[in-house]
Amino acid sequence: MAEDRRGDAGDDRSAGDPVADAFADGPAFVPYLAVGDPDYESSLAYVEALAEGGADVIELGLPFSEPIAEGPTIQNAVARALEAGMTPTRFFEFVEELDVDVPLVCMTYYNLIYQYGNEQGPRPFVEKAASAGISGFVVPDLPAEEAGPLREACDEFGLHLISIVAPTTDEGRLEKLVEVSSGYVYVQARLGVTGASSSVSDRTGESLARLSDVDLPKAVGFGISSGEQAATIVEAGADGIIVGSALVDIVAEGHEGGEPTEAVADRLEATARELKRGALDGYGRRTPAPEGTSD
Amino acid sequence: MSSEGERSGTGGDGGQWVAAGDGKFGRYGGQYVPEALMPAIEELTDAYERYVLNNEDGFMDEFRRRIREFGGRPTPLQRADRLSERYDTEVYLKREDLLHGGAHKLNNALGQVLLAKYMGKERIIAETGAGQHGTATAMAAAHLDMPCEVYMGERDINRQRPNVFRMKINGSEVTQVTTGRGTLKEAISETMRDWATNVEDTHYVIGSVVGPHPFPKMVRDFQAVISEEAREQAIERTGDLPDSVVACAGGGSNTMGAFHEFVGDGSVDLFAVEAGGSSLAVDEEEGVAPNSASLSTGSEGVLHGARTKLLQDHDGQIVESHSVSSGLDYAGVGPELAYLVDEGRVTPVNVDDDAAIEGFHRLSQEEGIIPALESAHALAYLHEHHEELGDVTVVNVSGRGDKDLESVIEETTRRDVPNAPDMSMFEGGL
Ligand SMILES: Cc1ncc(COP(=O)(O)O)c(C=O)c1O
Numbered sequence: 001m002a003e004d005r006r007g008d009a010g011d012d013r014s015a016g017d018p019v020a021d022a023f024a025d026g027p028a029f030v031p032y033l034a035v036g037d038p039d040y041e042s043s044l045a046y047v048e049a050l051a052e053g054g055a056d057v058i059e060l061g062l063p064f065s066e067p068i069a070e071g072p073t074i075q076n077a078v079a080r081a082l083e084a085g086m087t088p089t090r091f092f093e094f095v096e097e098l099d100v101d102v103p104l105v106c107m108t109y110y111n112l113i114y115q116y117g118n119e120q121g122p123r124p125f126v127e128k129a130a131s132a133g134i135s136g137f138v139v140p141d142l143p144a145e146e147a148g149p150l151r152e153a154c155d156e157f158g159l160h161l162i163s164i165v166a167p168t169t170d171e172g173r174l175e176k177l178v179e180v181s182s183g184y185v186y187v188q189a190r191l192g193v194t195g196a197s198s199s200v201s202d203r204t205g206e207s208l209a210r211l212s213d214v215d216l217p218k219a220v221g222f223g224i225s226s227g228e229q230a231a232t233i234v235e236a237g238a239d240g241i242i243v244g245s246a247l248v249d250i251v252a253e254g255h256e257g258g259e260p261t262e263a264v265a266d267r268l269e270a271t272a273r274e275l276k277r278g279a280l281d282g283y284g285r286r287t288p289a290p291e292g293t294s295d
Numbered sequence: 296m297s298s299e300g301e302r303s304g305t306g307g308d309g310g311q312w313v314a315a316g317d318g319k320f321g322r323y324g325g326q327y328v329p330e331a332l333m334p335a336i337e338e339l340t341d342a343y344e345r346y347v348l349n350n351e352d353g354f355m356d357e358f359r360r361r362i363r364e365f366g367g368r369p370t371p372l373q374r375a376d377r378l379s380e381r382y383d384t385e386v387y388l389k390r391e392d393l394l395h396g397g398a399h400k401l402n403n404a405l406g407q408v409l410l411a412k413y414m415g416k417e418r419i420i421a422e423t424g425a426g427q428h429g430t431a432t433a434m435a436a437a438h439l440d441m442p443c444e445v446y447m448g449e450r451d452i453n454r455q456r457p458n459v460f461r462m463k464i465n466g467s468e469v470t471q472v473t474t475g476r477g478t479l480k481e482a483i484s485e486t487m488r489d490w491a492t493n494v495e496d497t498h499y500v501i502g503s504v505v506g507p508h509p510f511p512k513m514v515r516d517f518q519a520v521i522s523e524e525a526r527e528q529a530i531e532r533t534g535d536l537p538d539s540v541v542a543c544a545g546g547g548s549n550t551m552g553a554f555h556e557f558v559g560d561g562s563v564d565l566f567a568v569e570a571g572g573s574s575l576a577v578d579e580e581e582g583v584a585p586n587s588a589s590l591s592t593g594s595e596g597v598l599h600g601a602r603t604k605l606l607q608d609h610d611g612q613i614v615e616s617h618s619v620s621s622g623l624d625y626a627g628v629g630p631e632l633a634y635l636v637d638e639g640r641v642t643p644v645n646v647d648d649d650a651a652i653e654g655f656h657r658l659s660q661e662e663g664i665i666p667a668l669e670s671a672h673a674l675a676y677l678h679e680h681h682e683e684l685g686d687v688t689v690v691n692v693s694g695r696g697d698k699d700l701e702s703v704i705e706e707t708t709r710r711d712v713p714n715a716p717d718m719s720m721f722e723g724g725l
Contacts, residue, residue, distance in 0.1 A: 065582075065612040066480065066598060068487045069329045075474060087610050110327055111597040115611030120595055141327045141597070166331035168494060173333060191331055192492035 018103040019057060019135050019160055019183045023217035027279040028056035028184075028240035029230075030219050031247055031272060032107065034077035035060050035094055036086030038255040042264070043081070044097060046251060049265035051100035053272025057184075058100065059138060059242065062091045062108035069140035071195030073245040076252060088116055088125070095132040103135040105162060105183075110142045113150065126153035136160030136183045144176040151180045162186050165211060167203040174210065184217040186242065189224070189233070196245040197223035200232050208237045227278025234282030241279050247271065313348035315340050318508020321637060323630035326507040328487070328600045335494045336507055342414045343509045347406070347516055354413055358406050358517075365438055366395045366405060368520065372528035372689070377661040382681035385533065388664070389525045389553065389691045396431045398667060398694030399521060399549045404431035404500055406517035408439050411498035418493065419443040421500040422486040424451055424479030424545065425622030425669065426458025427694055428502030433467035443467040446486045449477035451621045457698045476615045479545075479625045483599050503546025504629030507600030511629050518552025525689055526556045538685025539564040542693065543672040544590065544643075545622050547629035549693035558640060564685065567632060568676040570618030571645035579608045587616040589628045590636050590643035603630040619648040619706055620668035620699070650675035652706050655696060656714045667694035668702065 022028050031050045036043050050058055063078040063086050070078065095104060106129055110122075117124025129137070136159050142150060147161060154161045160183030167190060169177065177185075187208065190201035204220055211218050220233045221242030230241045247268060254264030318324045318340075326336060346354035362368050370390045378386040391399035408419055419436045421443070423429030429445040436443035445467050452459055452471055462469050475481040483505075490499040504511045504518070522540075529537050542553040544567040557563045572586030584606045586592070593604040596611055606614045606626040618624040635641040646654070651668055654675030659665045666674060670693045677690055696703070704721045 065475075066484050068484045068599070069491065071488070079474075082612070087612075089610075109597075111605075111607070111611040111613075114597055115607070115609075140329050141600075143326060143328065143330050143333045145326050145333070164330045166329070166333075168331050168334045170334060173330075173337075177330070188331060191494060193488045 022056040022103055023184060023239050027234045027238065027283045028217070028219060029054055029272065029276040029279050030057045030059060030221070030240050030242040031055050032059040032061060032242060032244035033247060033251065034063055034074060034081050035091055036063060036081035036084055037077040037248070037251055038080045039084045040086070040090065040094065042261040044094065045261050045265045046268055047098060048100055049269040050247070050272050051102055053269040054276035055102050055272060056240070057103050057105060059105045059107045059244070060095065062088060062106055062112060064109035064112050067109065069193055071193040071245065073196065073248050073252065074194050077248045080255065088112055092128055092132040095134060104133060105136045105138055105160070106134045107138040110139050110146070113137070113139065122150040123153045123156070126150070126157050126159060130157035130159055134159065136162050138162045138164065138186055140164060144173070144180050147180040164188055165207060167191055167207055171210070174214070178214055178216070181216060184219050184240065185211060185214060187211065187218050187220045187238070189220050189222040192222070194222060194245055196225035196249060198225070200224070200229050204233055204238070205236045227274040227281070230275050230278030231282030231285065234279045235285045241275065243275055313344065315344045315348065315509050315512065318512070320631045320634035322595065323601065323603050323633045324508055324511060325602050326600060327597045327602065328507045329491055331491045332494055338414070340509045342410060343513045346410055346413055347513060352413065354410070358409055361409065362402060362405055362520065366401050367393065369524045370394055372525055372532065374532070375662050378677070381661070382677070384681055384684065385687040386677065387529065387532070387537065387687070387689045389521060389689055391521060391549065392664065392666065392670070392692045392695035396427070396434050397697060398427040398431065399518060399552060400428045400431035400502065400694070401435065402520055402552065403502070403514045403517040403548060404428060405435040405438070407498065407500040407513070408432065408435040408441060411500070412439055412441065414498065416498040417442070417496040418498070419500055420446070420486055420489050420497055422446045422479065422482035422502060423458070424448070424482065424502070424624060425620065425667070426451065426455035426462070426698060427622060427667070429467070429469070430458045430461045432500050433462040433465035436467060437465045444470060444489070446470050446472050446482045446489070448472045448479065448482045451478055451482070454621050454702050455698050456701065478616070478621065480613065480616070487599065503548040504551045504631060505546045505599060505601060505603070505627060511601065511631050514548055515551040515555055515631060518548050519555040521549065521552035521691065522554060522556035525553065529687070529689060533687055535687070536560050536563050537687040537689045538562070539566060540689045540691070541566045541568060541673045541676055541684070542691035543568045543623060543669045544628060544632060545587065545625050545669060546627070547632040549691055550632060551629060553691040554641065558635070565641045566676065567636070567641050567643050568672045569643060569645040570620060570623035570651070570672060571647040572617045572619070573648055575645070577606065577608070577614060582608060582612060583615045583617070584626070585617045586645070587618045587623045587625055588645045589626060590632065591645050593628070598627045601630045604628055604633040619651055619702070620672065622667065622669040623672065644676055644680070646672050646675040646679065648706070649710060649712070650679065652703065652710070652712050653714055654678060655699070655703060656712060656716070659696070660714070664692065665696040666692050667696050668699045669693055671696070
């Protein structure tokens, strides 16, 4: 079963898999937004704008009241979305209503997954997510040690469980992580919580090197805010870039400045284009490894 | 016994290897934290096994020496004469209020700061609700020469100013947390964020038997000294075990500490007294529980690293809790306590804010002991239910009430407390 998940090119699991396809040719741009921030309707327009701007996979944040892995930007976004009435039920309505043609990944905390439906356990949530059109999950408070039940439900309904690899993750833990992972690996570029930053941590290269034997696409996130950073990270070997806080900042500024939804959506789309272009530039800058000399 | 890997090394267990276990108490417990923290948690589990459970390098001997010399242990088990007379039972008070810093919190804080030192960590962080854990950690950090930063909710800073001063005076940084309602829940989340950022050189001294494994067991082991002493002292004083032990439960550390050595004594009833606040109902619409009674009214879920009983809405969003005492004002509870309640070994009960204020004044007037508002909940339960507690009851006075004087003035003047002194001269504050 574990072998199935390693995403070996050409195995049954990845054949016709939209997440695998998203990483298949060139670097993937993976944006994140908190769903329902600042309200349901605007949020729909914002997610669609990201797809227009070139998103290859979109991570949809289902707001949880205690987002321990998030910095202030996303904490505030989550608070706005909850205030505006976002719930797991509304989240699934949102996913069903979205008019985009890219795979959607649900990013949330385990308690919401665990509570959904009448039994305590992840299965009802995963079943609902699958029918709504979700392709996978990122769950920041669920390390490999506790991921068994969710992994099982994901296998049952054909969804991915995307694991986060941190700068502190060593070889031993990497093995456990890969056991439960599928889709792609979320490579956390630096320690800490989410949030845009002005420089790219040099630990990203180290992390990517450590993951070189892992047969899943590696998407790097935490702190990316510009096309140039995206380029640097892809040049360093990432298969994709994940951008959250920098986009959420645009939503927040628009909300605080009373900007109309269309104007904010336009800025999101333009920023998405810049980030996607940066990723492509980085890919172009890679020195192709000479045949047969890769170590 | 509740689970595997039990019993802390009392020092010199003949070198027998004791494992920390898997961190599960029945359905509860576990390690629900970001991957970035897992290596540190593995390292801590290893240190817990070696130093705490197996007394490597004489760690537990040093802990016991320091908690005696610096902390002032053992604390007395005092017969409360007036209360015994009033209730026509034998009431004994375990005087954790006499521990250095004024609360049981030092047992754990000293243990963990010392452990951090053995592990070669360079920085201590902690969260605090009532400020007692923060104060204890600040004192232990100063005592052991470690830099320390304490996160505290805005609202709790306003309710517990004396402890904020004490932390600063001991050289700790106090960082205000303004998210949510500004209480313990938000402070824990914020401390976890700091830990995830600085995990390589920082130890998070969690303040109760909550959080990811190994914290619930480790904190319990440091606090178990309360029941070790109380059990011996009770036998010495009365020739027998008590009929019941009563302790207040916020996260549950003084409860687990006071209960642990009695868990195997089937004849001893164990009562965990939660904050009933102003009502036991939950307002799902507003996302507020006007209480902190997660054992009595909560449901199973995952928060701050563990699966346990929580105050949450239908969807699994954590609701805001309330108690007149900041130290009980938390939407979760330790997983082992949740387990012992499910097993029927611990009885969860609660008293409301009004009763707690009355309990505060009663002990102050009748015994000359000003209890923490947290402990006043246990005393209020004794008052209301002494007839069901048997002939000999031990009440854990988890802390002293000096930190609460401002709150007590405000809360007493706001309501009609039958046994309160006239406090009008303090209106406008101390
Ligand atoms: C004196 C006192 N008692 C009890 C508590 C509640 O915590 P726990 O349930 O972990 O003992 C606190 C917390 O700050 C406290 O200060």
